Amino acid sequence: EEWRAWLEHTGFSEALFDRSRPRRFMLEWARSRGVAALDLLTDLRGPQRVYYRTDVHWNDLGHQRAGHSTARFLHEKGLLAD
Numbered sequence: 001e002e003w004r005a006w007l008e009h010t011g012f013s014e015a016l017f018d019r020s021r022p023r024r025f026m027l028e029w030a031r032s033r034g035v036a037a038l039d040l041l042t043d044l045r046g047p048q049r050v051y052y053r054t055d056v057h058w059n060d061l062g063h064q065r066a067g068h069s070t071a072r073f074l075h076e077k078g079l080l081a082d
Helices: 002-010 021-032 060-076
Strands: none
Touching: none
Protein backbone atom coordinates (compact mmCIF):
# COMPACT_ATOMS: atom_id res chain seq x y z
CA GLU A 1 0.00 0.00 0.00
CA GLU A 2 2.76 2.43 0.96
CA TRP A 3 4.86 1.36 -2.03
CA ARG A 4 2.04 2.12 -4.45
CA ALA A 5 1.40 5.48 -2.80
CA TRP A 6 5.11 6.37 -3.06
CA LEU A 7 5.21 5.42 -6.74
CA GLU A 8 2.13 7.53 -7.41
CA HIS A 9 3.57 10.48 -5.46
CA THR A 10 6.95 10.38 -7.22
CA GLY A 11 5.66 9.47 -10.66
CA PHE A 12 8.19 6.65 -10.93
CA SER A 13 7.32 3.46 -12.76
CA GLU A 14 7.53 0.19 -10.84
CA ALA A 15 9.43 -1.21 -13.85
CA LEU A 16 12.44 0.89 -12.73
CA PHE A 17 12.84 -1.17 -9.56
CA ASP A 18 13.79 -4.77 -8.88
CA ARG A 19 12.70 -5.00 -5.26
CA SER A 20 13.46 -8.73 -5.08
CA ARG A 21 17.13 -8.31 -6.03
CA PRO A 22 18.55 -7.93 -2.48
CA ARG A 23 16.63 -11.03 -1.35
CA ARG A 24 17.77 -13.06 -4.36
CA PHE A 25 21.35 -11.91 -3.86
CA MET A 26 21.42 -12.94 -0.18
CA LEU A 27 19.77 -16.31 -0.80
CA GLU A 28 22.16 -17.09 -3.66
CA TRP A 29 25.14 -15.99 -1.55
CA ALA A 30 24.06 -18.32 1.25
CA ARG A 31 23.26 -21.20 -1.11
CA SER A 32 26.63 -20.93 -2.88
CA ARG A 33 28.44 -21.17 0.46
CA GLY A 34 26.32 -23.90 2.00
CA VAL A 35 24.87 -21.51 4.58
CA ALA A 36 21.36 -22.26 5.79
CA ALA A 37 19.21 -19.19 5.21
CA LEU A 38 15.67 -18.56 6.32
CA ASP A 39 13.52 -16.62 3.87
CA LEU A 40 10.55 -15.10 5.69
CA LEU A 41 9.07 -13.34 2.68
CA THR A 42 6.30 -15.83 1.97
CA ASP A 43 5.35 -15.91 5.66
CA LEU A 44 5.09 -12.14 5.87
CA ARG A 45 3.22 -11.58 2.61
CA GLY A 46 -0.52 -11.74 2.35
CA PRO A 47 -3.65 -9.71 2.83
CA GLN A 48 -3.15 -9.21 6.56
CA ARG A 49 -0.90 -6.39 7.71
CA VAL A 50 2.19 -7.68 9.53
CA TYR A 51 3.87 -4.29 9.99
CA TYR A 52 2.78 -1.23 11.91
CA ARG A 53 1.48 1.56 9.68
CA THR A 54 3.82 4.16 11.13
CA ASP A 55 7.12 2.27 10.79
CA VAL A 56 8.70 -0.91 9.46
CA HIS A 57 8.53 -2.94 12.67
CA TRP A 58 6.49 -6.12 12.78
CA ASN A 59 3.22 -6.01 14.65
CA ASP A 60 2.01 -8.94 16.79
CA LEU A 61 0.97 -10.97 13.74
CA GLY A 62 4.32 -10.37 12.05
CA HIS A 63 6.19 -11.50 15.17
CA GLN A 64 3.99 -14.57 15.45
CA ARG A 65 4.57 -15.61 11.83
CA ALA A 66 8.30 -14.95 11.99
CA GLY A 67 8.59 -16.84 15.27
CA HIS A 68 6.76 -19.90 13.98
CA SER A 69 8.81 -19.93 10.79
CA THR A 70 12.07 -19.50 12.67
CA ALA A 71 11.25 -22.34 15.07
CA ARG A 72 10.26 -24.63 12.18
CA PHE A 73 13.47 -23.74 10.31
CA LEU A 74 15.65 -24.41 13.35
CA HIS A 75 13.94 -27.76 13.99
CA GLU A 76 14.29 -28.80 10.35
CA LYS A 77 18.00 -27.94 10.39
CA GLY A 78 18.51 -29.80 13.67
CA LEU A 79 19.55 -26.60 15.42
CA LEU A 80 16.84 -26.57 18.07
CA ALA A 81 16.04 -29.35 20.50
CA ASP A 82 12.45 -30.50 20.96
